[in-house]
Each structure stands twice: as C-alpha cells, then as structure tokens.
Amino acid sequence: MKYNVLHETVYGYESPVVLSQQLLHLTPRVLDFQTLVQHRISIDPAPAETHTRDDYFGNPVTQILLAALHGKLSVSAESQVDVAPRAMPAGGDAWEDVRDGLRRGGGTLLEPIQFMFESPHVELLRDLAAYAEPSFPHGRNVLEAALDLTRRIHADFTFDPKATSVSTPLREVLAKRRGVCQDFAHFMTGCLRMLGIPARYMSGYIRTTPPPGQPRLVGADASHAWVSVYCGAVGWVDLDPTNNVVVGEGHVTLAWGRDFSDVTPMRGVILGGGEQDLEVRVTVTPL
Numbered sequence: 001m002k003y004n005v006l007h008e009t010v011y012g013y014e015s016p017v018v019l020s021q022q023l024l025h026l027t028p029r030v031l032d033f034q035t036l037v038q039h040r041i042s043i044d045p046a047p048a049e050t051h052t053r054d055d056y057f058g059n060p061v062t063q064i065l066l067a068a069l070h071g072k073l074s075v076s077a078e079s080q081v082d083v084a085p086r087a088m089p090a091g092g093d094a095w096e097d098v099r100d101g102l103r104r105g106g107g108t109l110l111e112p113i114q115f116m117f118e119s120p121h122v123e124l125l126r127d128l129a130a131y132a133e134p135s136f137p138h139g140r141n142v143l144e145a146a147l148d149l150t151r152r153i154h155a156d157f158t159f160d161p162k163a164t165s166v167s168t169p170l171r172e173v174l175a176k177r178r179g180v181c182q183d184f185a186h187f188m189t190g191c192l193r194m195l196g197i198p199a200r201y202m203s204g205y206i207r208t209t210p211p212p213g214q215p216r217l218v219g220a221d222a223s224h225a226w227v228s229v230y231c232g233a234v235g236w237v238d239l240d241p242t243n244n245v246v247v248g249e250g251h252v253t254l255a256w257g258r259d260f261s262d263v264t265p266m267r268g269v270i271l272g273g274g275e276q277d278l279e280v281r282v283t284v285t286p287l
Contacts, residue, residue, distance in 0.1 A: 001083050001249045002037070002287040005205055007223070007280075009266050011073040014274030020066040022268035025203065025255045026077035027052075027060040034253055037080040044074045059255035059263065075266060080287070083249045089234035095142035098232040099196035112230040115198035119258035122190045122201075123170055131174065132191035142197065143237055146229045147246075153188055154244035159218050166260065181218070181242040182260055185225040188241045189259065198230035202238060202247075203263040204254040207284045217243045217250065222282050223265050228256060252284065 007026055030036050043050075047064040055061050066073070093101075102109055102116065118124045135148040156177055163178035170190055173183045185201055192199040206217045206224045217240075226240040226247055238247035255263040 001207075003081050003083065003205075003207065003252055004283075004285045004287055005077075005079045005081060005252055006283045006285075007077045007205075007265065008282075009075045010279045012277040012279075013071050013073075013270075013272070014276070015272055016069045016071050017066070017073070017270045017273040018069060019271040020064075020070075020073065020268060021270075022064050022066075022073075022075075022266060023264075024062040024064065024075065024077070024266050025055075025059055025263050026075070026265055027062065027254075028079050028081050028204070029059060029253050029255060031253060033084045033086050035082040037082060039077070039079045042074075042076045042078075044072075045070050055255075055262075057255070057257050057262065059257070079252075081252050083252060085249050086238075086247075088246060089143060089231065089237060092141050092143045092234045093232040094139045095136050095145050095195070095197060096138070098142045098230070101232065102196065102198065102230075112198040112236075115200050115230065115258060116193055116196065117258075118193075120261045121170075121186050121259035122193065124190060124194050125171060125174075126194075127171065127174055128187070128190040129194035132195055136195055143229070143231045143234065146192065146197070146231070146237070146239060149188060149191060150227075150239045150241045151244055153184055153241040157184055157187075157241075159242065181225045181240075184241045185227050186259055188227045188239075192227070192229060200228040200230075200236070200256045201259045201263065202226045202228050202253065202256050203260070203265070205252040205282060205284045206240075206243075207250050207286060208282075209286070217245075222280060223254070224251070225260070226251070 048067040049065040051063045136145045160178040189199040228236045257263045
C-alpha cells in the first residue's frame with residue numbers, strides 16, 4: 001500500500017509566546033517493510049533554527065526554535081509512505097524460554113532487554129501480571145500467548161476518548177476498563193513486561209477509510225498506538241490491542257520507545273503564551 005499521511009497540529013495561545021523550543025516525532029521511520037518516498041514539515045511562523053537527527057531509539061526527530069513573538073503555531077507534516085505486507089512468523093519459543101533466555105542476558109540481547117523495565121507511563125503493577133497470566137499458561141508459544149492477550153484486552157476494554165488523559169495511571173485504566181489506544185498500548189506493554197517479555201510502545205497511524213467490505217479501524221483521524229512484542233528467535237511482532245489485529249500494511253510506523261513519553265509527536269517548552277488551545281488532525285489516504 002502507498003499512503004499520503006497529513007498530520008496537522010495547531011496551537012493557539014492566550015497571550016504572545018516570546019520563545020518556543022519544540023521536539024517533533026513526525027517523520028515516519030524507514031524499515032524493511034516501510035519506505036519513505038517523500039516527506040516535508042511546514043511550520044508557521046518560520047523557525048529561527050531547525051535541526052534534524054535520530055534519537056536514542058533511532059527515530060528521526062526535528063528540533064525547532066522560534067524566537068519571534070507569535071500567538072499561534074501551526075505544524076503540518078506530510079509524508080508519502082509505501083508499506084509492504086509482513087509475513088506472520090511461524091514457530092517460535094515457549095514464553096518461559098524467551099523470558100529465561102533474557103534473564104541470562106548476553107550482548108546480542110541488550111536491545112530487547114531495555115524494553116523489559118518500568119518507564120514513566122508504564123508502572124509495573126502486580127495486577128497487570130494477574131490480568132496477563134491466563135493468556136500465558138506453562139509452555140505456550142510466546143506469540144500465541146501475546147495474540148490471546150491482545151484479544152482479551154480488545155474484548156474487556158471499551159474505547160472511550162473521554163475516560164482518560166495522557167496522565168491517567170494504568171491502575172485507573174484497569175479499574176475503569178475504558179480508554180484510548182494509548183492506554184491500551186501502555187496496559188498491554190505493562191502486562192508483558194511484568195511477565196519478563198520485552199514490549200515496545202509503537203506510535204504511528206492507521207488508514208482513515210477502510211477497504212471495501214471491511215470495518216473502519218478504531219483510532220483513525222489521530223495518531224495511533226500499538227505494541228511490539230519480542231518473540232525470541234522470530235524477533236519483534238506488532239499487535240494492535242485497540243483493534244485486535246496483527247499490524248500489517250494498514251498501519252504506518254512513526255516511532256517507537258519505552259512509552260508515549262519517548263515518542264510524543266510534538267512537545268516542548270515555551271516562554272509566555274498563557275492558556276493554550278490544541279487542535280490535531282490526521283488523514284491517512286491510500287494512493
């Protein structure tokens with residue numbers, strides 16, 4: 001599939017902003033299954049300084065500095081991306097074997113090991129392990145277990161944009177069993193990490209309009225989140241608990257990290273501004 005992705009962010013300020021520094025995760029990653037054909041970021045007012053680099057996780061980021069007075073900031077990122085299908089891995093190890101192999105460690109395992117621990121938005125709670133354990137009986141293939149966990153979260157939790165905010169803790173998400181894709185991705189990530197299975201928080205997009213005859217995926221019209229599970233010898237497999245699907249050519253990968261705090265599409269600091277209004281629009285159009 002080839003997509004055009006348009007991600008528009010507009011901040012309106014109560015009073016003029018004197019100085020603004022922003023970090024943007026708005027450039028899709030180049031991966032074995034994903035090609036970035038074209039990409040541009042338009043910013044109004046024009047920044048005084050712009051720098052691009054890769055962050056610690058290899059995500060492309062753009063840093064901007066605005067030094068002129070402004071009452072509004074508009075950032076528009078437009079990308080054309082080719083996304084190829086991914087083969088579903090066959091075989092794989094029992095989940096305990098994956099866990100125990102990681103506990104023994106080794107130089108080749110340092111990359112997945114860093115996604116086993118608590119992070120700012122993923123508190124490792126005993127209740128998360130209790131929720132996950134029915135999907136992980138003794139000897140079960142790690143991917144089969146993760147797929148079952150994905151299915152259960154989709155069945156047990158209700159998508160409700162008004163139920164949570166960015167700062168809602170996982171214990172509250174579990175109690176309410178309501179939230180958005182970010183909450184479900186954090187929740188599943190915490191469940192896996194509590195059992196000793198590495199899990200990455202994935203940020204990206206899903207197509208706005210579904211193919212003929214297929215249901216519209218939940219989470220379109222905004223940036224989306226899902227989970228990448230480390231499955232031992234077969235590597236990383238991406239699963240979307242919000243929609244109960246294995247991630248494929250319907251998803252565009254933007255960035256990954258330990259949780260949302262590592263891959264926020266746009267964040268920064270400002271001098272002045274007062275109260276802020278934020279408007280975000282995302283459109284993913286198949287080409």
